[in-house]
Amino acid sequence: MSTVVDNKANLGGITDSYSDFENLESAQNTKIRVQKRIKVDLPEEITKDESVEYFLARAAVRAPRVPTSDIIDDVSEKSPEILEKWTGTVTRLDEENNLFFGNLVRSSGEEEQGEFALEELSETERNFVEEGASFVWTLMYRDIGGTRLKISQFYFRRLPPISDSEWEKARQEAKRIGAKLGIQ
Amino acid sequence: MNKAKIEIEGLSVVLVGSLNPMIFHPKWFQSVKLLTEEDVKDAEVSVITGDVAQFVLGNGVRIVVVHDRMTMSVSDMSKKEFVYDLIIKTLNVLYHTPIKAVGIHHNIHFRVSERTYYDKIGHTLAPKELIWNKVLKKAGLERLTIRGCDSEDKDESVRVHVESSAKVSQGLFVSSHYEKKLSSSEEYVVETAEKAGKYIEGSWDRALNKCTEVAEMIFAEIKP
Numbered sequence: 259m260s261t262v263v264d265n266k267a268n269l270g271g272i273t274d275s276y277s278d279f280e281n282l283e284s285a286q287n288t289k290i291r292v293q294k295r296i297k298v299d300l301p302e303e304i305t306k307d308e309s310v311e312y313f314l315a316r317a318a319v320r321a322p323r324v325p326t327s328d329i330i331d332d333v334s335e336k337s338p339e340i341l342e343k344w345t346g347t348v349t350r351l352d353e354e355n356n357l358f359f360g361n362l363v364r365s366s367g368e369e370e371q372g373e374f375a376l377e378e379l380s381e382t383e384r385n386f387v388e389e390g391a392s393f394v395w396t397l398m399y400r401d402i403g404g405t406r407l408k409i410s411q412f413y414f415r416r417l418p419p420i421s422d423s424e425w426e427k428a429r430q431e432a433k434r435i436g437a438k439l440g441i442q
Numbered sequence: 443m444n445k446a447k448i449e450i451e452g453l454s455v456v457l458v459g460s461l462n463p464m465i466f467h468p469k470w471f472q473s474v475k476l477l478t479e480e481d482v483k484d485a486e487v488s489v490i491t492g493d494v495a496q497f498v499l500g501n502g503v504r505i506v507v508v509h510d511r512m513t514m515s516v517s518d519m520s521k522k523e524f525v526y527d528l529i530i531k532t533l534n535v536l537y538h539t540p541i542k543a544v545g546i547h548h549n550i551h552f553r554v555s556e557r558t559y560y561d562k563i564g565h566t567l568a569p570k571e572l573i574w575n576k577v578l579k580k581a582g583l584e585r586l587t588i589r590g591c592d593s594e595d596k597d598e599s600v601r602v603h604v605e606s607s608a609k610v611s612q613g614l615f616v617s618s619h620y621e622k623k624l625s626s627s628e629e630y631v632v633e634t635a636e637k638a639g640k641y642i643e644g645s646w647d648r649a650l651n652k653c654t655e656v657a658e659m660i661f662a663e664i665k666p
Contacts, residue, residue, distance in 0.1 A: 335609060337451045337517050382480040396520040411520055416527045418534045 338400040338409070346372065348391045358387050362395070379412050386414035445559060445661050446552035449610045453522055453548045453650060454515035455529050457638060459541035463507040466495040476531050503528070526646060533639040541634040542625055544641050546649035549617035551610045552657060559666040560612050566664045567604060582606075592648060597623040598641075602656055614660075618652035620645055 346360040349371075356376045363369055372395075376384055386393075392415040400407045420428075467490050468482035477499070484500025495507040501521055506513045512532075514525050533541075554560040564583040568574070574581035585605035592600045599621050607613025622641045624634045 335450050335517060337448070338520060339448070340520055343520070380480065382478045385478075394520075394523050398520055413520075413523055415523060416531065418531050 336401060338398040341397045341399065343397075344370070344372075344395045346393050346395060348387060348389055348393065351387055351389060360393070374412075378410065383412050383414050386416070391415070392417075444555070445666055446554045446614065446657070448550055449553050449613065450517060450551040451519050451549070452515060452517035453519065453525065453546070454513055455525060455642065456543075456545035456547065457512045457529075457533075457541050458510060458543040458545070459539055459634065461507055461509060461512055461539065463495040463509065464490065464492050466490070466505065466507040466512070468497055468499065471528075471532075474535050476528060476535060522650065526642070529642060530639050533635045533642075537633075537635045539635050540625075541638040542623070544622045544624065544638045546620040546642065546645060547617065548650050548653045549615065550653050550657060551607045552614045552616070553610050554612050554614055556666060557612055559664075560614070562666070563614060563660060563664050564606075567660075592620070592652070593645075595622070598645070600652070602652065604656070604660070614657070616653050616657045616660075618649065618656070620649040620652075 343365045344362040346362040348358055348360050350359040352358065353376075358374055358376060360372050360374070361369065362372050376387065379387065383393075394413045394415070396409075396411045396413070398409050398411065400409055468477065468485040468487065471477040472479060472482045481499055481501070485497050487497040489496050493508065496505070498504045501516075501524065502518050503514060503516045503521055503525060506515075514529055516522070516525055533539075554563070567586055568583040570581045583606070585603060588602050588604075590600050590602075591598070601619040601621075603615070603617045603619075605615045607615040609615075622638075622645070624637050624641070
């Protein structure tokens with residue numbers, strides 16, 4: 259049975275994470291282990307078939323104790339934990355000192371100013387830095403195995419330039435609003 | 443939200459229409475300046491044929507194209523702007539492509555701190571006393587789907603699912619699905635790629651906030 263199915267527990271119903279079939283599976287595994295260990299201690303009058311039933315019954319009782327969650331979760335898909343995210347606009351590029359400056363808006367809406375070293379950007383992202391460029395700055399944790407990395411990620415937006423028709427629409431809209439407000 | 447912790451979060455954007463999978467190679471995206479050299483250098487191509495194109499970019503964004511749909515997905519929300527930009531630019535380049543519908547899907551797997559609380563959420567969302575306990579033993583909620591509207595647009599439909607997670611044990615999976623119909627198959631399709639782009643622009647934020655809004659509401663209204 260795949261891990262995916264093993265993990266699936268109904269919401270508010272079955273009181274442990276196992277279906278009956280899964281209990282049996284666990285029980286069978288437990289039986290094999292237990293039989294190997296204490297086979298010599300079985301009273302002579304217990305037949306082989308009876309011992310299987312005995313161990314199955316014992317193992318079924320024990321089944322819910324089998325560790326579940328953290329062991330069988332597939333953590334390879336775990337998403338990074340985003341700590342904070344800002345959207346920004348470059349206000350000045352200082353190539354002499356390898357710096358750029360930007361207005362930032364935190365995810366909570368709070369506005370800030372920032373100064374960043376160009377070194378913090380990948381080669382590709384550096385090509386997009388210019389006055390007025392929009393970017394996203396994300397701070398996050400990413401767990402890889404037992405290691406937690408704190409990552410600062412810059413992404414410069416690659417939106418297509420505004421088309422002529424969009425400019426025209428914007429002009430018309432501005433005119434319409436201006437006329438309503440009595441501004442020419 | 444300390445009663446529950448986000449373990450996996452992802453999004454996908456789906457375009458339904460008439461597409462030619464053969465052209466969708468990372469190098470094509472680079473050649474039409476939709477992606478940079480760095481974006482495509484670590485791309486892992488699974489398959490590109492006349493029927494299907496599937497590859498994952500170095501940053502984890504997965505692209506799958508078959509004749510009637512294109513899906514871009516990622517399980518790293520720090521890449522959501524990248525996906526947005528890429529889908530908008532792709533629609534700009536493929537402006538003549540007939541697109542019948544657009545979907546914006548968002549999902550979050552939460553790990554719920556306490557088993558009793560996890561069960562309480564299920565019992566509250568789908569009480570068992572009235573019917574289920576009378577007809578079934580160990581009745582449990584597996585999946586709840588609510589359909590509704592989030593705008594005045596009659597061609598937009600919104601579905602929200604709340605279900606037990608298949609990936610996280612003692613996990614709650616919440617997903618939202620925004621779908622916009624752009625044209626019926628009988629209609630002559632014109633400017634649908636542009637319409638698809640406009641829809642994504644106008645609905646992106648609300649489509650990607652709904653899951654969190656639903657989850658926050660569940661964790662706030664249902665006390666441990």
